[in-house]
Amino acid sequence: MKTARDCLINVDMKALRFEDNKLRLADSAVPRRDGEALVRMTMAGICSTDVEIARGYADFHGTLGHEFVGVVEESPDRSQIGRRVVGEINAGCGQCDLCRRNDPRHCPDRTALGIRGRDGAFAEYLSLPPQNLLIVPDGVGDRQAVFTEPLAAALAILDQVEIRASHRVAVVGDGKLGQLITRVIAGTGCDLTLIGKHDAKLELAARAGVKTAKLCGAGLSRHVTTEAIITKAPRFDFVVEASGSSGGMELALDLIRPRGAIILKSTFRGAVRLDTSRIVVNEISVIGSRCGRFEPALRLLESGGVDVEPLVAREYRLADGVEAMAEAQRPGTLKVLLTN
Numbered sequence: 001m002k003t004a005r006d007c008l009i010n011v012d013m014k015a016l017r018f019e020d021n022k023l024r025l026a027d028s029a030v031p032r033r034d035g036e037a038l039v040r041m042t043m044a045g046i047c048s049t050d051v052e053i054a055r056g057y058a059d060f061h062g063t064l065g066h067e068f069v070g071v072v073e074e075s076p077d078r079s080q081i082g083r084r085v086v087g088e089i090n091a092g093c094g095q096c097d098l099c100r101r102n103d104p105r106h107c108p109d110r111t112a113l114g115i116r117g118r119d120g121a122f123a124e125y126l127s128l129p130p131q132n133l134l135i136v137p138d139g140v141g142d143r144q145a146v147f148t149e150p151l152a153a154a155l156a157i158l159d160q161v162e163i164r165a166s167h168r169v170a171v172v173g174d175g176k177l178g179q180l181i182t183r184v185i186a187g188t189g190c191d192l193t194l195i196g197k198h199d200a201k202l203e204l205a206a207r208a209g210v211k212t213a214k215l216c217g218a219g220l221s222r223h224v225t226t227e228a229i230i231t232k233a234p235r236f237d238f239v240v241e242a243s244g245s246s247g248g249m250e251l252a253l254d255l256i257r258p259r260g261a262i263i264l265k266s267t268f269r270g271a272v273r274l275d276t277s278r279i280v281v282n283e284i285s286v287i288g289s290r291c292g293r294f295e296p297a298l299r300l301l302e303s304g305g306v307d308v309e310p311l312v313a314r315e316y317r318l319a320d321g322v323e324a325m326a327e328a329q330r331p332g333t334l335k336v337l338l339t340n
């Protein structure tokens with residue numbers, strides 16, 4: 001008997017691909033991997049990582065995109081067929097020590113959707129292992145569910161450090177990820193300040209009930225506003241660096257109290273100059289933080305604990321993906337979405 005998947009063999013689909021150092025909408029084969037599920041993308045989100053890849057800064061060639069919501073067309077797990085899903089983006093080898101310890105995110109042979117060795121979600125169809133997929137609750141719309149992956153990345157911080165209501169916390173960077181992190185950390189009831197450079201984005205966080213501080217000038221370094229924050233004792237117990245700028249780490253060091261912890265969320269292209277003696281003398285913990293678990297993110301969206309709607313900049317059709325990427329690259333743009 002022919003399955004929906006068989007019908008899709010040899011049929012081309014539209015995909016937004018980065019190839020030969022060029023971003024273009026291309027005809028591409030429907031992705032088929034043994035033992036995996038085939039998902040029809042309904043909505044996808046453009047993230048800074050996609051922008052970096054399309055600028056040629058990352059070593060990835062193929063279909064972009066890792067933030068998506070879609071409908072399962074075919075799966076070895078038949079209970080998934082026809083269901084609306086989101087998907088964990090890392091797929092491990094399944095054999096190594098880390099995979100056996102249920103940590104495929106750090107598997108040395110992992111692939112990652114639209115980032116590493118695996119075509120991504122800016123296409124009509126994508127492929128992922130069935131165990132990577134999570135059913136989206138009915139109460140969570142596509143425009144919310146598409147935020148599951150970045151929201152999970154924000155929530156990862158709370159898995160790594162224990163933030164209590166008595167703590168003073170600063171988030172450096174008012175962009176897409178900084179906004180999500182701010183909303184997640186606000187849920188702890190701590191004394192929270194978002195530090196950024198863009199009036200409109202700081203205003204967005206202020207409307208969500210968060211204190212904000214504006215950095216003046218071109219770079220994230222020492223500024224009038226920062227000095228004002230620094231002189232207030234005590235300094236911050238935790239600083240989350242999500243600015244996407246190499247100056248963010250130096251600012252984090254300005255803000256953190258002795259024996260505090262800096263959580264690094266930005267991935268930079270190239271090296272960051274750092275005065276490590278400040279880390280040593282003040283006994284600062286520096287914690288790298290990447291992807292997070294999807295279930296808590298979906299639960300948070302379902303409960304309405306985080307309102308992601310104000311973070312949407314605009315929706316584009318997949319067919320207009322090149323234009324959408326251009327919009328996403330414009331400084332100050334929030335989340336640009338693609339629909340299929």
Ligand SMILES: [Zn+2]
Binds near residue numbers: 049
């Ligand atoms: Zn992302």
Ligand SMILES: [Zn+2]
Binds near residue numbers: 097099104107
């Ligand atoms: Zn592995």
